[in-house]
Amino acid sequence: MTAPALRGVTLILGGARSGKSRFAEELVEATGFDRLYVATAAAYDEEMAVRIAEHKARRAGWRTVEAQRGLAAVLRTESGPERAILVDCLTLWLSNLLLAGVEPAGEVEGLLEALRAARGPVVLVSNEVGFGIVPDNALARAFRDHQGRLNQRVAALADRVTLVAAGLPLDLKLPKEPQ
Amino acid sequence: MTAPALRGVTLILGGARSGKSRFAEELVEATGFDRLYVATAAAYDEEMAVRIAEHKARRAGWRTVEAQRGLAAVLRTESGPERAILVDCLTLWLSNLLLAGVEPAGEVEGLLEALRAARGPVVLVSNEVGFGIVPDNALARAFRDHQGRLNQRVAALADRVTLVAAGLPLDLKLPKEPQ
């Protein structure tokens, strides 16, 4: 069996409990490359701690680095050929920035720059959060706007964008044929 | 006109008022089989009573059984060749379980077992609820998690999975060619 062509930047979008993380993990695992998991989750509460532990238990054979905020720096340092990086997920990263009072625009530009400069495949998981009714509170509306813009920016430079629902992939953008 | 090949298990996912129930009904009606509607709705309030009545008015020529919780038992009893079963919907079934204080894991396993053993086509309608902003209250978050996991489990064993938006189908998984 030959390794599937995981190349460049891949964005995996999905809803909550859609199977998006597992799908992204399988993409990376199919490469046979060295696997790096970049965890953006911060265990603020027990609910999140349980979720982090569940995800971690699935990832034997992966190295994990935490990047609750400094995602661009991690990508610059760690990216390389024969190494596939999974960033899980952009939604928590964005949430960490906003909770810390950081205006995300500059951080987003830094991330995009690091993705353009990546020397090996990078898979990013992100939530699609805009398909519900307008949230009551302004903070949730602002988050939804930031998340939507971030997803658009990453999707525009990505080689592949896939929406996951009920564990099943729906490709929104596919890489050009390899040269 | 030959009957379309509705075979095995079909999962119809969709948002609120997406036309998912009507789409599922049309799949069953196109078979020419004996039609059984398994209603999971409980008329807790007037809003729901109105909705149930609307759905019912569309279904002349169907037999209806109510299964607010015991879905696996109904499928075991009723499933048969020349009979198409429509379960509408898994979201209300899950909601009924949680409102009754039942931990859904065991019930879900029972449902999956009954689906695997079905002797005729079964179409299940379910809501995709994970594409919005994280809900404020813990119960809604827990429901969203249970619903997402349930959809993934049913999708994994289903022969066909279709997402309905604005009344239009988008196939996520299609059955293998018939033997």
Add this chain to the structure above:
Amino acid sequence: MTAPALRGVTLILGGARSGKSRFAEELVEATGFDRLYVATAAAYDEEMAVRIAEHKARRAGWRTVEAQRGLAAVLRTESGPERAILVDCLTLWLSNLLLAGVEPAGEVEGLLEALRAARGPVVLVSNEVGFGIVPDNALARAFRDHQGRLNQRVAALADRVTLVAAGLPLDLKLPKEPQ
């Protein structure tokens, strides 16, 4: 470069900040037709005023008419060959009706009638709002129901229906080949 075949009625569905308006604008701009932007937004508050100004700044070379409610009349008056009309968006139009205490059923019939009678291409942008958890308040649930039904009605008569996520289109319905 030949103008793409933007014909009849096109419905662009998407979530918040999905890039749906921009995608719709690009469809119209690719025609080379006279461009009319029908703005349904009402600047109730500063948040909305900022958003309206951002959208407007993108649309050099467009004529704009406001139609916070009387959408059918605008379409009847303005539609013509060599003119492409963009209605942005049905969600705010529906919201304006409900806030004004107007039962939308009659207005929706009027809109559908005007779309059937249109003498040139019309692109309508609308939100998909039903993929989240059931909203707590009855008004939001009612809005979600109205929006879902409206999207289904417009989709049923549209020649093309496209869902936009992260700026990327996913076609749900495509026009038949031109005669």
